Amino acid sequence: MDYLIQQSLNALSFGAEYALIALGLAIVFSIMRLVNFAHGEVIAFGGYSLAVTGTLLTGNPWILMACVVLACMAVAVVLERVAFRTVRGADLTTGLLTAFGVSIILQNLFLLLGSPRPVAATQFIFLDRTLTLGPVRVSSLQIYETAVTVAAIVALLLFLRRTTLGMALRAAALDFEMVRLCGLRANRVVAGAFAISGFLAGLACIFIMARRGSAQPHMGFDPVLSAFVACVIGGFGSLPGAVLGGFLLGIAEVAVLILLPQSAGGLAHAVVFALVALILVWRPDGILSPAREKGDKL
Amino acid sequence: MSRPRLNSAQRRGLLGSALLGLVVIAVVGAYYLWGEAWQARILYATFVNLLVVVGLQVFMGNANITSFAHAAFMGIAAYTAAICVTPAAMKAVSLPDAPWGLNAFELSPLASAALAVLITGVLGLLTGLFMARLNGVGMTIFSIAILVIVHSIFLHRTDIFKGNQALFGIPKILDLPQLTLMVVAAIFLARLFRESRTGLMLRAAADDEVGARAMGVDVFRVRLVAWVASTLFFAAAGIAYAFHLGTISARPFYFNFVFLTVAMLILGGLRSVSGAVFGTLLISIGLEAVRWLETGPVLAGVKLPELLGLSGLALGGVIVAVMAFLPNGLMGNREIDDLVLRRRNGG
Amino acid sequence: MLEIGRLRVFHGVIEAVHGIDLCVREGECVALLGPNGAGKTSTLSAITGAARATGTIRLAGRDLSGLAIEDRCRLGIAIAPEGRRVFANLTVRENLVMGGAIRRDRRALAAEIDSWFQRFPVLGERRDQPAGTLSGGEQQMLAIARALLARPRILLLDEPSLGLAPQIVGRIFRIIEELKAQGTTILLVEQNAAAAIAVSDSVHVLSNGVVTRQGPAAAFGDGSGLMDELTGVHG
Ligand SMILES: Nc1ncnc2c1ncn2[C@@H]1O[C@H](COP(=O)(O)OP(=O)(O)OP(=O)(O)O)[C@@H](O)[C@H]1O
Ligand SMILES: [Mg+2]
DSSP, rough: OHHHHHHHHHHHHHHHHHHHHHHHHHHHHHHHHOTTTHHHHHHHHHHHHHEEEEEEEEOOOHHHHHHHHHHHHHHHHHIIIIIIGGGTTTTTHHHHHHHHHHHHHHHHHHHHHHHHOEEEOOOOGGGOOOEEEETEEEHHHHHHHHHHHHHHHHHHHHHHHHHHHHHHHHHHHOOOHHHHHHTTHHHHHHHHHHHHHHHHHHHHHHHHHHHHHOOOOOTTTHHHHHHHHHHHHHOOOHHHHHEEEEEHHHHHHHHHHHHHOOGGGGGGGHHHHHHHHHHHHHHHHHOOOOSSOOOOOO | OOOOOOOOOHHHHHHHHHHHHHHHHHHHHHHHOOOOOHHHHHHHHHHHHHHHHHIIIIIIIOOOOOOHHHHHHHHHHHHHHHHHOOOOOHHHHHOOTOSTTTTSOOOOOHHHHHHHHHHHHHHHHHHHHTTTOOOOOHHHEEEHHHHHHHHHHHHHHHHHTTSOOBBBBOOOOOOOHHHHHHHHHHHHHHHHHHHHHHHHHHHHHHHOOOHHHHTTTHHHHHHHHHHHHHHHHHHHHHHHHHHEEEOSSTTTSSSHHHHHHHHHHHOTTTOHHHHHHHHHHHHHHHHHHHHHHOOOOOEEEEEEOTTTHHHHHHHHHHHHHEEEEHHHTTTTTHHHHHHHHHHHHOO | OEEEEEEEETTTTEEEEEEEEEEOOOOOOOEEEEEESHHHHHHHHHHTTEEEEEEEEETEEEOOTOOOOHHHHHTEEEOOOOTTTOOTSBBHHHHHHHHHHTOOHHHHHHHHHHHHHHHSHHHHTTTTSSGGOOOOOHHHHHHHHHHHTTSSSEEEEEEETTTHHHHHHHHHHHHHHHHHTTTTTEEEEEOOOOOOOHHHHEEEEEEEEEEEEEEGGGTTSSSSSGGGHTSSSSS
């Protein structure tokens, strides 16, 4: 019983992290058809900004959390402005490769300005404690992570339904030109999408930093790779698909870890990716492929 | 007996390949005339990369789909060739725990290479059967899955692959002259593939998949052919790598290498073989210069600071700049013969 | 209100419209007729900024060249496009909100949306349904209402009767008549010559990217003289 609850919480919190990151990828992809390889570096930027503001500014974790989220949002919007705007409307390959160039640049900037070794930033470690709930012992971080993700998804849903920008984002996923014909500024809509993706990356960054306690140039790479996988499972560009894919991936990872014999632990990654490959072959467009009536994008 | 007839595009292709071959030979010649001994290593690595990038062009360039799996196939070939060719006595030391008697046999270099090509090709075919059914993003993710899976296996089965440690004791079989021949041959093959019927259909499908299908192009088949053909180039690169260095490890066969080679292809322009060749040469030369800066050299009496990450920064900068200002790379859709012949016609 | 001079429109390297002149005065309804592929949609795309074009386009005396799609909309150009292009994944209400997205007066906008629901009760009943579930005629009404909620100076209508049953077509043209009576300036692209001429003040006939005939609507009678031109027999 104890074990079961712990493992389900594991799966939920893994899934929550992937869902947060995958949502950020999906919202950008849905309106720009851009596979944002540089999303991991947005997270890493959040990590470094924690290290910097944490030593220079304040030790107050709540202010620092706001700083991390704002830093991620800012860098995502700036990246769109300086790098992705020039390739807006280009084909998938061009966008993908640009993002991938941006990712290399940022990683090496971190290397150049920071250090190849981890930079300590332990301000969020306090989130991770062992809670004893009756007979069950669980990690507080995992509970926060799951709860915050659920809250973020609800907030995003409300934003997409209630605000004009939210509606524009949903509409732009289907027909960006028609959104512009309604007078909405393309640059604002795209910047809005990047800001949201940065916001979600910032939340994920807080939890990643709480677990790692240090920032490193490559720290965003693996989580984002998994989030890509989550997007693919759910159907690239579909927001519900990203959430579903994220949680399915979390469950799959934990299941593989449980089922695989101890000696084969190193292969967990391989098994998960093999599952993904199979899902792709079974359903090339993902489990929930997005409604797409008009293919032509801005 | 009728010789296979070449159409005019294919004859042009032979001319272009010959010109590119001359460029490659000129580089080698320059090294033998003026180069220094330490540059041999760099030149060899550049040519191995050239094999990979030309192979990438065969699939990515003609099908216009980004794939990141090449490092995996190269690694498979390198390990197969290395394990087969290393003398059993040496393997008793380097791979003491290898299963299935892997450390109890040895093959001739030729047989080892043939086996490596065969295994890589078969894996290419098996993955290709799935891969060729997917669409753009799906294919890219699938290729990443291949890369991650193969890398995990290299790391996990330390009894066979030694993981991140070196598998040592591989005899040195190839050197620059042989590799140069391989590179020139690869250029000819890639260019002939580009101008072949299959290559033409593949390029048509990349430009307009629906239209190509309507004209009766079997998109699945042509993609599969290109995919398998490109894995054979990667196999050659892996063999050339393993047969020269004496030791191999899993680390180079992962994302960093993938990024480097893809950047080479993008800079030159993925739609042409000439682009692949020039991109590789330019980035290799540029990176050597940047790496020299990176170590903090003394310039005009001033000691520059050590700048770790500069080469990566330059690489990323090149990719972004090329995508923004020259989305089709330096060469675009043009081959070297287009440049030469245009100049002659114009003059 | 809208003056177009020597307009040429390009799709990539293809030139779809070869230098046409056209003028819509305030409160007027001008019909642009022509067979398939004549360049009617291309002309409208040039006006909205969605297609590359040369020549002059002036709205209320202001040159539109170089302005982005959204800026032209903000200056007062709204379109109910070919194929209607309602946002299928948004509800009917949300589609209308998008139409009025550039407006600051939220209260007035909400009231206006309600008045559209009264005018088209079918839309009112389905206000919280995804627009993709509406019938073709309902979607056309939605597209027209969406365009008008931006309070444009000129309304562009691209084949509003396309693919609709005769009864619904009649309905749509009655709406156009009403709009005109309220003083809306309209540029109407149509293939249904008779109905379009009946609601218009002047008519331009486009064929293969050039204007072949133009004049006051009265000169075209019931449009039967245009049969050959519009079916492209001599085109
Ligand atoms: N996006 C495009 N790319 C290339 N050519 C185009 C494009 N859009 C239109 N064309 C070409 O421009 C010409 C005019 O097309 P347009 O859509 O303006 O005609 P139309 O008068 O609106 O026809 P219809 O009554 O069928 O809507 C046609 O020959 C068409 O093939
Ligand atoms: Mg039209």
